[in-house]
Amino acid sequence: QSVLTQPPSASATPGQRVTISCSGGSSNIGINYVYWYQHLPGAAPKLLIYRNDQRSPGVPDRFSGSKSGTSGSLAISGLRSEDEADYYCAAWDDSLSGRVFGGGTKLTVL
Amino acid sequence: EAQLVETGGGLVQPGGSLRLSCVASEIAFTFSDHYMDWVRQGPGKGLEWVGRIRNRANNYNTDYAPSVKGRFTISRDDSSDSVYLQLNSLKIEDTAVYYCVRAYPPPDFWGPGTRVTVSS
Numbered sequence: 754q755s756v757l758t759q760p761p762s763a764s765a766t767p768g769q770r771v772t773i774s775c776s777g778g779s780s781n782i783g784i785n786y787v788y789w790y791q792h793l794p795g796a797a798p799k800l801l802i803y804r805n806d807q808r809s810p811g812v813p814d815r816f817s818g819s820k821s822g823t824s825g826s827l828a829i830s831g832l833r834s835e836d837e838a839d840y841y842c843a844a845w846d847d848s849l850s851g852r853v854f855g856g857g858t859k860l861t862v863l
Numbered sequence: 864e865a866q867l868v869e870t871g872g873g874l875v876q877p878g879g880s881l882r883l884s885c886v887a888s889e890i891a892f893t894f895s896d897h898y899m900d901w902v903r904q905g906p907g908k909g910l911e912w913v914g915r916i917r918n919r920a921n922n923y924n925t926d927y928a929p930s931v932k933g934r935f936t937i938s939r940d941d942s943s944d945s946v947y948l949q950l951n952s953l954k955i956e957d958t959a960v961y962y963c964v965r966a967y968p969p970p971d972f973w974g975p976g977t978r979v980t981v982s983s
Contacts, residue, residue, distance in 0.1 A: 755909065788969070790910070797962060797976060798902075798910065803969040810970065841910050850926045852900065852912040852966075 756781060757842055757855035764861040770830040773858045775842030777823050781853055785845045787825035789818055792839040792857075801840075802827060829860075837862045865890045865972070869963045872977030879981070880951045885963030885974055887944040895919060895941035898967035901948045903959035904976075911959075915966060916946060931957075953981045 758776040765771040775787060789802040800809040802818035805825065817828045825842055842855040871883040883901075887894050898921075901913040914927040916937040925937050936949040946963060958981045965972040 788971075792910070797973040799973075800970050803971070807969075839909075843910075843912075849929075851928055852902075852915070854910045854912060857909040 755856040756846060756849070756853035757844065759840075759842060759855035759858045761856065762859045762861065764863055765832050766863045767832055767834060769832050770828060771832060771860065773827045773829075773840050773842075773860070775825040775827070775855050777825070777844060777853075779823060780848035781823075781844040781846040782820065782825055783823040784847060787818065787820050788843045789816075789825075789827045790841045790843065791836075792841060798841065832862055834862050836860060865892070867963045867965065867972065867974035869961065869974045869977035872961065872979045874980045874982060875953055876983050877953060877955055877981055879953050880949070881953065881979060883948040883950065883961055883963075883977060883979070885946045885948075887965070890944065892965070894944040894965075897965050899937075899939060899946040900964040900966040900971075901935075901937060901946075902962045902964055902973075903957075903979075904962075905956070905959040908959075913948070913961070950979065953979075955981050957981050 786804045790798040792798040801812050801816050805820040806818045815831045819826050840858045846853045869885045875881050898917045900915045903911050914937050916939050917924045934952045939946040960976040960978050962976045963974040
């Protein structure tokens, strides 16, 4: 069971907007930054968003991140078929003195 | 193009040991300034943080996930832009792809990973 909670799956049609949530607690997201990764099969995870809402170089502005309290969100607008992937949130946890990941959300583009 | 390359993965029996290496090449950053992480993904599982080694300014301090603490050790050699993960007392559940990550300051940067299989 992951420290950060994500929905296991999400789906939408091309062109739509989808939002993926990440719920944490007072020792992780509540006091530290949220990061978002895209993971395609057979490839290394790719950083999309760091420090809650900063896009990593080269990431299109269709991807955006936000944080409120102990939760973070990743939004993808203008959905494309190539966005179909697993998405993970992450944050440092001060109580555990370690980095924690969400369980991942499998995004399906219908 | 800057890259991190992990090596050293393979098949090992339960209770055995393995040493993974990660070398930064053609880098456009100062390796010694950065914290380095190891992250793994077991078959059919999500990403799991393994541990971190900080930079010289932070005394090369390390942190580990509870699942590997006391069995795994991270070290680094800034003179060769390398970081290492020593895996001891391996268990079947340590089977995973292990990624080397330039972790902090962000944005982070990942290697392609090396596969470790623990099986008898």
